[in-house]
Amino acid sequence: MTAQTLQTSNPMLWVTDLAPEPQDVYWSNICIPYRQLWIxxxxxxxxxxxxxIVFLIPVTFVQSLTQLDNLQKLLPFMTGMLKNKFVIQVVSxxxxxxxxxxxxxxxxxxxxLFSAVEGSISRSGRKMSACCKVLYFTIWNVFFVNVFAGSIISQLSVFSSVRDLPAQLAKAVPSQATFFTTYVLSSGWASLAIEVMQICPLLYNLFQRVILRVKDDSEGGSLSFPYHTEIPRILLFGFLGFTCSILAPLMLPFLLFYFFLAYLVYRNQIINVYITKYDSGGQYWPIAHNTTVFSLIVAQVIALGVFGLKHSSVAxxxxxPLLICTLLFHQYCRQRFLPIFKSNSAQILIDMDLRDEHSGSMxxxxxxxxxxxxxxxxxxxASNHTKCFSNREDKRSDQSSEDIEKGLPSPNGWNFTFLS
Incomplete structure (x- = not known):
């Protein structure tokens, strides 16, 4: 209730925000002035x-590999190699x-790195911002840029109108179905295998033991779940499932097997491997909800283009109306459920305090x-720190009110500073 209360009528005097958990504080960004945040x-x-935009270069190069005619024009010396059937299957x-x-x-x-420079004061906020950036990046570069560079741009220089976009997507997505299926195999299934084996932490541990001769394993149990890499990958595959289910349903068995295997792998990793250092309060659920609704809208736009190509006016x-209902449902969820993720309800906090009192952990x-x-x-x-705290009530009166207002150190080692 205090966090939701305006501290002053002057909006330029005080700016308040919910404090993250102690283990969640990102100390490097605490000293950033508030005026610099928007910059x-x-x-x-x-x-x-x-x-x-720079990443369009490798994506365009990747799409050139899927089209043998363009690849032969770019690299004439590979014309003889590209006549081999096995080489064609591997390359394309x-x-x-x-x-x-x-x-x-x-x-x-x-x-x-961008999210750290952005100025978030919590590790969860930094990782959540990176998760959104990676999600937008992968959906744009993996789906839209591949579809546009692989099919649409090779056919049209520009769109004649916005109304042609559903029809062009309906034509372009099937031609990239093989690429998306292979991407699910190479990025999805392979990533789960790497996640189970933990290759990077294993190599880092071997480097510490063999090269650096470090025998302390205290840092080995500090792994936290990489939300900014795994959640965008899962949501991207869900997006591919929605958008390609109409025109490329053969991809669905690969996606269903991936999600089934991912449930088993991530459940084991969260329970037995990763250490939970802080609680972000379910802040990733709105991201998943928004991405799912966006996937539904894109799938319905593609369906609209398919029905237009089939000259089915009834469908x-x-x-x-299905598009309109989806947008209305999304707005309803934002009005009803999004406030829950912005701040904890008073009843939940009261129940947590009561449990702490009954358990004797207060x-x-x-x-x-x-x-x-x-x-x-x-x-x-740490020992003097605890001792100073135990004598806090006895020695607090030794410091005058003038020293407290000036921010001078108190006799017990604590600083009382008033910020404005």
Whole structure:
């Protein structure tokens, strides 16, 4: 209730926000002035768009591999090799998706860097921002750019009108069905195998033990779930399932097997491998909901184009109300359920406090209360830190009110600073 209350009538004086959990605080961004946040957000948005535009180069190269005629024009010396049936199957079938997956491996670290520069004060907020950036990036570059570069641009220089977009998508998506199916195999199934084996942490552990001679395994149990890489991949496959189910239903068995296997793999990883350091409050559910609704809308637009090509006016007439109902349902969900994810309800917080009181853990909470939001690297001695807290009530009166207002250190080692 305090977080939702306006602290002052002057909007330029105080800016309040919910504090993240102590383990969720990203200390590197605490000192960023509030006036710089909007500049940082605009700068990261522009950088993300530029990165997406630059990434068109490898995507166009990948699409050139799927079209042998264009590849022979670009690389005439490969004309003899491309007459071999096995080489044709490898080059046009599996190689493009593998190259695209390798290029996409560089996207999550770059987007995580952009999200850190953006100024989020919590690790979960930084990772959630990176998740959205990676999701937009993959949907645009994996689906739309591949469809446009592979089919539409090779046929038309520009669209004659916006009304032709559903028909052009209906023509273009089937031609890329083989590429998308191969992408599910190379990016989906292979990623699950890598997730189970944990190749990167294994190699890092071997490097520490063999090269650096480090025998301490304290850092080995600090793995956290990579939301910014896994959630965009899952939502992308759901998007491909919705959009390609009408024109390329043979992809659905591969996707269904992926989701079944992903449920088993991620369930095991979350329970037995990854360590939960903080709770983000279900902030990823609105992202999943919005992406699913967007997938439905794109699938319905493609269906509208298919019915238009079939000259079925009755089916097209029923598809338009379906689009309107989907948008109305999305708006209804935003009005009814989105406030739940913005802040916890008072009843939930009261129940949590009551459980803590009944379990007898309130004393432990009070002990860690003063040091919870202290940066561990700046605390000189944990024993003195605890001792100072135990004597807090006795020594607080030793400091005058003038010293407190000036932000001078108190006798027990604590600083009382008033911010405005």
């Amino acid at each position: 940082r957000k605009i700068a990261t948005l522009v950088a993300s768009i530029v990165f997406m 079938g599996y190689l493009p998706s593998v190259i695209l997956v390798l290029f996409l491996c560089a996207v999550p670290p770059v987007m995580m 097209s007439g029923f598809t338009i 004393g432990e909470i009070y002990e860690h209360l003063s040091s919870a939001y202290s940066q561990s690297s700046l605390v000189p001695d």
